[in-house]
Amino acid sequence: MSSKKDKKKRKSDAKPAETAHMPSREFSTKARIPSMKAYRKLYKESIDSPSKFWAREAGELSWQKKWKKVLDWKAPDAKWFVGGKLNVCENCVDRHADGPRANKAAIIWEGEPGDKQVITYAQLKREVSRVANVLEKKGVKSGDRVLIYMPMIPEAAYAMLACARIGAVHNVVFGGFASDAIVDRLEDSGATTVITADGGWRRGKVVALKPVVDEALKKYKKVERVIVAKRTGNDVTMKKDRDSWLHDDLKDVSALHSPKGFDSEHPLFLLYTSGSTGKPKGILHTSGGYLTGTYTTCKYIFDMRDEDVYWCTADIGWITGHSYIIYGPLANGATQVMYEGAPNFPDFSRFWQICEDHGVTIFYTAPTAIRAFIKAGDDLVKKHDLSKLRLLGSVGEPINPEAWNWYHKVIGGGRCPIVDTWWQTETGAIMISPMPGATPCKPGTATLPFFGVDAAILDEQGKECKANEDGRLVIRKPWPSMIRSIYGDKKRFKKTYWMDYKGMYTAGDGARRDRDGNFWIIGRLDDVLNVSGHRLGTAEIESALVAHPAVAEAAVIGRPHELKGQAVACFVILKGKHRESEQLRQELRNHVGKIIGAIAKPDDLHFAPGLPKTRSGKIMRRLLKELVNTGKVTGNVTTLEDPTIIAKLAKIIAK
Ligand code: PRX
Numbered sequence: 007m008s009s010k011k012d013k014k015k016r017k018s019d020a021k022p023a024e025t026a027h028m029p030s031r032e033f034s035t036k037a038r039i040p041s042m043k044a045y046r047k048l049y050k051e052s053i054d055s056p057s058k059f060w061a062r063e064a065g066e067l068s069w070q071k072k073w074k075k076v077l078d079w080k081a082p083d084a085k086w087f088v089g090g091k092l093n094v095c096e097n098c099v100d101r102h103a104d105g106p107r108a109n110k111a112a113i114i115w116e117g118e119p120g121d122k123q124v125i126t127y128a129q130l131k132r133e134v135s136r137v138a139n140v141l142e143k144k145g146v147k148s149g150d151r152v153l154i155y156m157p158m159i160p161e162a163a164y165a166m167l168a169c170a171r172i173g174a175v176h177n178v179v180f181g182g183f184a185s186d187a188i189v190d191r192l193e194d195s196g197a198t199t200v201i202t203a204d205g206g207w208r209r210g211k212v213v214a215l216k217p218v219v220d221e222a223l224k225k226y227k228k229v230e231r232v233i234v235a236k237r238t239g240n241d242v243t244m245k246k247d248r249d250s251w252l253h254d255d256l257k258d259v260s261a262l263h264s265p266k267g268f269d270s271e272h273p274l275f276l277l278y279t280s281g282s283t284g285k286p287k288g289i290l291h292t293s294g295g296y297l298t299g300t301y302t303t304c305k306y307i308f309d310m311r312d313e314d315v316y317w318c319t320a321d322i323g324w325i326t327g328h329s330y331i332i333y334g335p336l337a338n339g340a341t342q343v344m345y346e347g348a349p350n351f352p353d354f355s356r357f358w359q360i361c362e363d364h365g366v367t368i369f370y371t372a373p374t375a376i377r378a379f380i381k382a383g384d385d386l387v388k389k390h391d392l393s394k395l396r397l398l399g400s401v402g403e404p405i406n407p408e409a410w411n412w413y414h415k416v417i418g419g420g421r422c423p424i425v426d427t428w429w430q431t432e433t434g435a436i437m438i439s440p441m442p443g444a445t446p447c448k449p450g451t452a453t454l455p456f457f458g459v460d461a462a463i464l465d466e467q468g469k470e471c472k473a474n475e476d477g478r479l480v481i482r483k484p485w486p487s488m489i490r491s492i493y494g495d496k497k498r499f500k501k502t503y504w505m506d507y508k509g510m511y512t513a514g515d516g517a518r519r520d521r522d523g524n525f526w527i528i529g530r531l532d533d534v535l536n537v538s539g540h541r542l543g544t545a546e547i548e549s550a551l552v553a554h555p556a557v558a559e560a561a562v563i564g565r566p567h568e569l570k571g572q573a574v575a576c577f578v579i580l581k582g583k584h585r586e587s588e589q590l591r592q593e594l595r596n597h598v599g600k601i602i603g604a605i606a607k608p609d610d611l612h613f614a615p616g617l618p619k620t621r622s623g624k625i626m627r628r629l630l631k632e633l634v635n636t637g638k639v640t641g642n643v644t645t646l647e648d649p650t651i652i653a654k655l656a657k658i659i660a661k
Pocket of ligand 1: 279326427429452513514536
């Protein structure tokens, strides 16, 4: 029950927006964590006795062999649930299919053209088992890497779960990435199997996928089998002895498959994400800890119930799709909506139509989408019945107060708590977030750490920052769903995350805490941009640009963008004989799109006579950022090799 203090605070509902919003009494009394007192009690236990706390949570899952020890920790190496064996897929599928949830909807799927499928847990078990049998029949074994490049169709979920079921390590590549991104990931992971589809629907058009895989496989020759799901019916070429249609393969296999137990630390998946160098990092997650983390966060933060209809609008190509479409919700036996297409097809009311049609109660999306909805106008929302919604979530970037307030009022009807969830591909699960039935929420803060998360903000010397002082966000203790390594590069893993402060994980984000202890995330401290909630390394875009024959040098920075959060701004120096033109500008933008994917296409591309460099040749991106954002550079520029470059660039930007 809520404490007296909480009840008193709840009265603050009526106060202006800057004061904290409290969950309604109706929400709190039903919530698993109904008060700050309950949150603090459990949080204390999770920090003081993590083994006790996590053993209890993991104990709610199904283990084929119980662990001997909860945690083995020698920074930066963590082993969770040591000696335990489980099958992640069995936990997400069979556990429900073999019990009272058998005929409960697991996935309510909607294709962009409007086609629908409801998949119960019993059906999910059959479908996943069949795909697992196909993979095994084709020779895919435990530990093999499988690249998945698919649209948001049920087969994508089956493919991921089937890999987990047989112990194969999936690497999902976002369907918007280009063929070079596939080549990089195949080379780094050494995958020999690809699961894809002919195409997917996006904004009324077919986005072809198989041809992109074909292009990639011209460069990477080690793939032995390509399994293709039929979705759009576009023409594809199938290479004999390598490519097969999934529907043909499924004809010959049984719907029974027995899920073997794998070691708790068995690799579950690799997911590549941008860092501060040109080469994406293969983030490695393992089984028992990851599942415990995603299961537990869903249970408390989304407060998932059997009667809920949950919808996370992310794509399975990102970590949010892994943790909060596949593993977390399914481990909780939830009913969830999965949607294939764009939020604005046929118009910006599509999401609200889906919420109304399927009675969505928990809705999880990104601030960039919220800002696009605000721009599209409230009328598109108002014609839909959103009265079933009870909880809203936000992820991917700081949510600006305007977007928070609109989300709360227009989508949530003023009654739904909003969980602003901070986390990363590396953390595997949500790390900082309100407890929806307890935490007072100020728009713009992800509030307080989740159970077991010892988050802090440190200055450069490693001293904890005072209230409202900016510093670096770190996690001081291991947590179950943490990154285990960068695939094949333990050195980079240590260097990237564990070198700043001894024994602590550095997130790469700047943050501050207010006097109430709330964490306010400021943004990345490294050369990583956050465009529409997606991570893009400036170095990746720069290396794509210099791969073009006309480009001698390039510098990429982020600038604030009304809808996307950040936009990509580039400065390009052309090689001798090439001349600037609008046509070349477009060509370079498209070239980046072709190499990385459409999300990386530069918004601004400035042709520059030079770049601000130190005498040792280092590009001062900080100055470019200041110039783009304010139109001028304050401070000393005399250390630059050519100080006059600043004025020249200012003129170009002002054009
Ligand atoms: O900068 C933070 C931002 O997104 C980064 C992680 O990106 P990625 O690994 O792609 O995962 C995105 C989905 C979890 C973080 O380092 N970020 C994520 N969520 C928030 C956020 N920034 C502020 N508030 C958030 N809620």
